[in-house]
Amino acid sequence: ETGVTQTPRHLVMGMTNKKSLKCEQHLGHNAMYWYKQSAKKPLELMFVYNFKEQTENNSVPSRFSPECPNSSHLFLHLHTLQPEDSALYLCASSQEGVQKRLYFGPGTRLTVT
Amino acid sequence: GIQVEQSPPDLILQEGANSTLRCNFSDSVNNLQWFHQNPWGQLINLFYIPSGTKQNGRLSATTVATERYSLLYISSSQTTDSGVYFCAVDWPGDSNYQLIWGAGTKLIIKP
Numbered sequence: 001e002t003g004v005t006q007t008p009r010h011l012v013m014g015m016t017n018k019k020s021l022k023c024e025q026h027l028g029h030n031a032m033y034w035y036k037q038s039a040k041k042p043l044e045l046m047f048v049y050n051f052k053e054q055t056e057n058n059s060v061p062s063r064f065s066p067e068c069p070n071s072s073h074l075f076l077h078l079h080t081l082q083p084e085d086s087a088l089y090l091c092a093s094s095q096e097g098v099q100k101r102l103y104f105g106p107g108t109r110l111t112v113t
Numbered sequence: 114g115i116q117v118e119q120s121p122p123d124l125i126l127q128e129g130a131n132s133t134l135r136c137n138f139s140d141s142v143n144n145l146q147w148f149h150q151n152p153w154g155q156l157i158n159l160f161y162i163p164s165g166t167k168q169n170g171r172l173s174a175t176t177v178a179t180e181r182y183s184l185l186y187i188s189s190s191q192t193t194d195s196g197v198y199f200c201a202v203d204w205p206g207d208s209n210y211q212l213i214w215g216a217g218t219k220l221i222i223k224p
Contacts, residue, residue, distance in 0.1 A: 106153070109154065
């Protein structure tokens with residue numbers, strides 16, 4: 001148990017569906033992250049929120065839409081995904097000023113059919 | 114940009130054996146972290162170690178920043194140690210939130 005939870009753990013969706021991934025951290029951290037991990041590729045940073053403000057968007061396609069309503073919750077809204085978007089999506093958090101020691105959630109394994 | 118290389122890429126050991134995993138980086142870094150990813154995908158932060166030596170149970174890590182490498186030691190391996198071990202560095206030449214990740218060492222501990 002890392003103090004970061006993610007739901008759902010597994011998700012299968014069609015290319016025309018809309019779904020959302022949820023992340024919650026119970027560590028009192030101020031920064032939250034979405035990472036994508038595809039097979040045989042290194043972790044890719046997608047988005048960063050610091051004190052609820054988006055500070056990084058690493059050229060992620062608009063079919064991925066993040067939302068951070070408060071410093072404990074982070075969502076990733078998905079729509080019209082492609083099969084190549086199938087991957088493990090990991091949420092992480094860190095304490096601002098502690099130079100990014102990351103704590104990860106268990107991930108959502110997404111399959112796009 | 115900075116290069117982060119981990120070795121060996123794969124390692125198979127019997128339960129009870131000791132192992133050393135290495136992470137080399139090509140430039141000065143602000144900090145370095147070691148992670149373990151279990152077969153179900155969960156990433157656990159093992160060490161936050163910009164320099165020096167730290168120990169946590171059977172695991173220890175040493176970073177020699179001046180020589181640009183870090184070592185992760187696993188003693189008396191257990192089957193639950195299986196998975197992929199990643200190092201990730203905070204490089205001052207990049208954004209405040211981007212970590213540079215190694216490709217990982219896949220460790221299999223046989224019973």
